[in-house]
Amino acid sequence: MTALTLALVAGAVVGLALGGLGGGGGSVLAVPTLIYLLGFTPAQAATASLIIVTLTSLPALVGHARDGNVAWRTGLLFAAAGIVPAMLTGTAAGHLPQTALTIAFALVAGLAALRMLRPSPARTTGTAHPGKAGAAGVGLGAVTGFLGVGGGFLAVPTLVGVLGLPMRRAVGTSLLVITANSVAALGARAGSGTHLDWAVIAPFTAAAVLGAWDGKRLSYKLKGATLQRVFAWVLLAVTAFMLADALL
Structure with missing residues (x-):
């Protein structure tokens, strides 16, 4: 199978997961796919993943905004707390050994899988604690910059459980946060000299964008909890x- 075919197939799968599971979806699969199927180094995969996440999240963000499912003020404040950490960790990641990056990503992917296997947090009532919201934004930005993942698996439960948003608005708002943090991390990595294979990234991204639309339609046919459990077990593997x- 050629690199182009692999990129198209892998991008479609990542897009399907992203569209089917919302902000907590398949962007976390992009890095291992790029490493093990397409031959990227962990540093290259993290940078490429940020590009894919940004360009895939933007159309989804537009759709959610059109439906009124983005809490702009909340999302911008949440994202603002993570921009500087995203830039700092994005810069630091380029100076770490490849093995350390792989282990760190695997641990975060495992955390994402375990989080998806837990019941969704109930919506809170009352006013969210600004300190908790700020800390969550900082943590999400740091993860995004360091590992090149969108972090929706952290953003959605935080927006629901800490900031009290309904699930649909949390998913839409998480796309705003993800996009802002990914752009900041990309800016920090711009001068790192990491080589990017655009012949792979471009078709991968295009297939992911198209796959996300199909994933959104799929989510209406299957129960969200079923999709989430299947994805979580794949992510644990x-x-x-x-x-x-x-390690071996």
């Missing part, structure tokens, strides 16, 4: 494989 590859 990816975590185990990456840890074994890095």
Whole structure:
């Protein structure tokens, strides 16, 4: 199978997961896919993943905004707390050993899988604590910059459980946060000298964007909890494989 075909197939799968699971979806699969199927180094995969996440999230953000499902003020404040951490960790990631990046990503992917297997947090009532919201924004920005993942698996439960947004608005707002943090992390990585294979990234991104629309339609046909559980178990398998590859 050629690199172009692999990029198209992998991008479609990542897009399907992203569209089907909302902000907590398949962007976390982009990095291991780029490493193990397309031959990227962890540093290259993290940077490429940020590009893919940004360009895939933007159309989804537009759609949610059109439906009134984006809390702009909340999302911008949440994103603002993560922009500087995203830039700092994005810069630091370029100076770490490849094995360390792989292990760190595997651990975060495992956390994402376990989080998806837990019941969704109930919506809170009352006013969210600004300190908790700020800390969550900082943590999300740091993860995005360091590992090149969108972080929706952290953003959505935080927006629901800490800031009290309904799930649909949390998903839409998480796309705003993800996009802002990804752009900031990309800016920090711009001068790192990391080589990017655009012949792979471009078709991967195009397939992911198209796959996200199909994933959104799929989410209306299948129960969200079923999709989430299947994806979580796949992600746990990816975590185990990456840890074994890095440590053995």
